[in-house]
Amino acid sequence: MTMTAGSGDPLVTAAVVGGGPSVQIRDLTVAYRIAGRDMAAVAGIDLELPPGSITGLVGESGSGKSTLALALLGAVQKPGRITTGSIEIDGVGDVVTLAPKAVRKARGAQIGYVFQAAQNSLNPLKTVGRQLLDLAKSHDVDDKQSLVRQAKSLLERMGLDAGRMLDAYQHELSGGMRQRVGIMFALVLNAHLLVLDEPTTALDMISQANILSIIRDVSTDRALTTLVVTHDIGVVAEVSERIAVMYGGRLVEQGPTTQVLRDPKHPYTRGLIRAIPRLHGDPALAQALPGRPPTLGTTPETGCVFRERCDVFARLQLPACVETDPRPTPIDGDRLVSCHAVASEHQQADREARA
Amino acid sequence: MPKAVRQLAGHLLRGLVMVWIVTTFTFVLVHEMPGNPVQAQYESLIEKGFSPDAASRQVAVTYGFVPHGSLWSQYGHYLSRLLHFDLGKSVSAQGVSVAKEVASAAKWTIGLVLAGVVLSFALGVVLGVVAAMRRNSRLGDGLSIAGSLLHGVPQYVMALVLVTLLTVKWPLFSTGDVNGLIQPGFNVAYIASIISHAVLPATAFALSSFGGYLLTMKSSVVSVLGDDFILAAELRGLSPGLVFRYISRNAILPLFTVLALSFGFMFGGAVFIESAFNYPGMGALLVSSIGQRDYSEMSGAFLLITVAVILANIVADLLYTVVDPRVRRASGT
Numbered sequence: 218m219t220m221t222a223g224s225g226d227p228l229v230t231a232a233v234v235g236g237g238p239s240v241q242i243r244d245l246t247v248a249y250r251i252a253g254r255d256m257a258a259v260a261g262i263d264l265e266l267p268p269g270s271i272t273g274l275v276g277e278s279g280s281g282k283s284t285l286a287l288a289l290l291g292a293v294q295k296p297g298r299i300t301t302g303s304i305e306i307d308g309v310g311d312v313v314t315l316a317p318k319a320v321r322k323a324r325g326a327q328i329g330y331v332f333q334a335a336q337n338s339l340n341p342l343k344t345v346g347r348q349l350l351d352l353a354k355s356h357d358v359d360d361k362q363s364l365v366r367q368a369k370s371l372l373e374r375m376g377l378d379a380g381r382m383l384d385a386y387q388h389e390l391s392g393g394m395r396q397r398v399g400i401m402f403a404l405v406l407n408a409h410l411l412v413l414d415e416p417t418t419a420l421d422m423i424s425q426a427n428i429l430s431i432i433r434d435v436s437t438d439r440a441l442t443t444l445v446v447t448h449d450i451g452v453v454a455e456v457s458e459r460i461a462v463m464y465g466g467r468l469v470e471q472g473p474t475t476q477v478l479r480d481p482k483h484p485y486t487r488g489l490i491r492a493i494p495r496l497h498g499d500p501a502l503a504q505a506l507p508g509r510p511p512t513l514g515t516t517p518e519t520g521c522v523f524r525e526r527c528d529v530f531a532r533l534q535l536p537a538c539v540e541t542d543p544r545p546t547p548i549d550g551d552r553l554v555s556c557h558a559v560a561s562e563h564q565q566a567d568r569e570a571r572a
Numbered sequence: 573m574p575k576a577v578r579q580l581a582g583h584l585l586r587g588l589v590m591v592w593i594v595t596t597f598t599f600v601l602v603h604e605m606p607g608n609p610v611q612a613q614y615e616s617l618i619e620k621g622f623s624p625d626a627a628s629r630q631v632a633v634t635y636g637f638v639p640h641g642s643l644w645s646q647y648g649h650y651l652s653r654l655l656h657f658d659l660g661k662s663v664s665a666q667g668v669s670v671a672k673e674v675a676s677a678a679k680w681t682i683g684l685v686l687a688g689v690v691l692s693f694a695l696g697v698v699l700g701v702v703a704a705m706r707r708n709s710r711l712g713d714g715l716s717i718a719g720s721l722l723h724g725v726p727q728y729v730m731a732l733v734l735v736t737l738l739t740v741k742w743p744l745f746s747t748g749d750v751n752g753l754i755q756p757g758f759n760v761a762y763i764a765s766i767i768s769h770a771v772l773p774a775t776a777f778a779l780s781s782f783g784g785y786l787l788t789m790k791s792s793v794v795s796v797l798g799d800d801f802i803l804a805a806e807l808r809g810l811s812p813g814l815v816f817r818y819i820s821r822n823a824i825l826p827l828f829t830v831l832a833l834s835f836g837f838m839f840g841g842a843v844f845i846e847s848a849f850n851y852p853g854m855g856a857l858l859v860s861s862i863g864q865r866d867y868s869e870m871s872g873a874f875l876l877i878t879v880a881v882i883l884a885n886i887v888a889d890l891l892y893t894v895v896d897p898r899v900r901r902a903s904g905t
Contacts, residue, residue, distance in 0.1 A: 290807055325809030338804035340818050342897060355811040386897045387801075402808055 238307075239410060239442035240266035240289065245302035247284050247293050249513060256513040258284045258297060260466045263545060263553075266410075266459075268307065271436050271443040273453030273474065275489070276463035277510045285463070286412050286446045288312075290328055291320040306410060307442075326356055329403025331396070333415040338399050339387040345398055346383035349405070356406060364405065371401045375431050393424035400431065404439070411436065411443045417452055429455050450493060454478055462486050465511045465522035468545065472552030482554045484529045521557065529558045537561075579893070583886045594878040598871040599650050602635060603643070605867060610635050634661045634868050659872035662861075670872035673857065678876055681846070681853030684770050685838045688777025693831060695778055696785020701820060703786060704793035716790060723783030728844030730780040734772050735848055773849045777838060788830055792823040825896055832888030836881040 248255040332338040369379035461471040494503040508526035545553035617627035659670035706712035846855030861869035
């Protein structure tokens with residue numbers, strides 16, 4: 218099935234959209250065992266990726282977003298491991314409890330993963346075409362010719378000279394080309410879940426725009442469920458329908474992109490958006506968030522992980538912020554915010570509305 | 573493939589230049605040797621009653637250059653003889669040409685060095701991969717420690733230990749001279765003989781040098797394991813066998829450089845190992861020629877070792893071009 222055929226087949230799209238969530242993460246905790254102590258890089262994450270949607274996962278480096286992305290493929294790197302929770306992926310099952318071989322088979326086939334562009338995600342000693350055949354061998358694809366045809370149509374679709382690409386070694390490709398070849402590898406076996414880790418970092422502006430439009434088009438064409446992991450809110454605003462904000466291993470806020478960006482609720486999200494320089498107006502209006510993000514060792518054991526940098530906590534000093542980790546509270550229907558101050562404000566507003 | 577031919581030609585040209593430099597060096601060495609062996613032989617021949625002319629000719633036959641005349645004419649004479657593969661005559665075995673002596677010794681040494689290099693390379697690479705994969709376990713640590721310890725033991729000590737243990741204490745092998753009646757060449761008797769006589773020296777080579785490969789391979793594998801393309805291959809669902817091949821092929825690349833350098837090291841080590849095992853190769857030839865102040869034989873052996881090392885380097889370079897597309901496609905464009 219080529220991409221154009223996929224887009225021309227409304228039944229396929231409808232069938233995918235009709236089901237439950239494509240990915241359902243429940244209470245996921247990933248801990249790294251360092252010096253005999255488990256340190257949580259990702260803690261108590263609940264996240265749903267609706268089928269056919271693009272979700273942007275944003276956070277600073279060290280916020281646990283890449284760990285979360287790797288967990289989706291059952292590929293948390295040692296000494297890390299998933300300690301609690303489940304990751305239910307449509308058509309695959311619970312990645313946490315699945316046998317290693319089944320997880321291996323799901324990678325590439327059902328779940329496509331695209332690396333950061335600057336990283337070298339190809340074997341430097343083999344041509345792209347040879348690596349495509351390795352992929353075929355690993356996934357027991359018998360019809361290699363149609364796989365090559367599929368790869369070529371994907372590459373051409375992304376504006377590349379497919380024949381040249383398959384004959385090329387990694388060092389002969391530019392960053393933008395590598396990234397598109399990476400997307401081809403992620404999708405050539407018809408994965409329905411696409412995870413992109415910093416897809417545009419280290420690309421020039423033109424290539425960035427190009428890759429983003431490719432991600433958007435491909436996701437729509439193939440009705441993919443897509444997760445874009447990035448530190449760049451601009452990227453999220455550009456491509457994603459939903460946004461999930463991570464801080465210190467927690468999901469602090471999630472909801473539809475436009476709503477969250479227009480009216481951020483969590484103090485961290487507000488700070489993050491304030492920190493973006495604007496094209497118009499005074500660049501000095503962009504304010505850096507004071508303080509530093511926590512590392513594995515400095516994450517507070519109890520209470521809210523953000524309170525040390527939180528302007529609301531500085532003002533109100535709520536005891537709950539010190540005592541308990543805030544749980545996600547539904548707000549305005551589709552949004553979830555993990556903040557004691559926002560939750561109590563919301564309850565108050567609710568009570569007033571009822572009274 | 574004109575590019576490959578051009579490349580080969582370039583390698584050979586550079587090799588020739590190196591050989592020329594070394595021959596010049598040997599010439600100067602013999603010429604400037606304290607005690608002036610050329611002059612000494614000339615004088616001893618005069619004492620034996622040779623006419624000055626005859627003595628001069630005899631010396632020229634031995635060393636490849638006449639005892640008198642300007643430095644340049646001596647040098648020119650020497651080079652022109654070399655171009656005819658004439659290395660002069662042996663002093664200790666009068667009348668035998670050095671070229672013949674060296675060639676027959678080389679046949680034994682080349683087999684030994686090749687066996688030693690291949691054995692130590694294979695041993696080091698395999699154990700290095702194991703050490704890298706099991707680097708957090710006792711096995712990995714043990715292999716690394718054994719590798720560096722053995723690497724630290726000089727070759728001749730290793731040779732003496734093996735001789736003591738396996739021929740004296742538990743006489744599994746004989747240290748007797750290689751049967752002189754066997755014709756070196758591609759025949760069963762010769763190969764059998766080289767195997768039975770070369771096992772211990774080759775083992776000594778391998779044991780004292782696989783540690784270097786082991787440690788290099790281990791660190792190379794560990795660094796490749798951390799490379800993004802390995803994680804990317806795993807995330808693409810590549811089978812463990814293929815991922816392992818990706819790792820090993822990339823990790824082995826830096827070892828080719830070490831391999832090329834080790835040939836020279838091996839030939840050098842042959843001097844000690846061969847004399848410890850009484851093995852009739854280049855090392856033994858060099859030692860005996862040094863003992864008898866046989867300068868013509870010495871310089872002949874020296875020259876052959878140099879040529880062998882240079883050839884090994886060229887082969888390693890070409891090999892590198894074959895295995896690494898980055899080198900292959902970058903050169904010549």
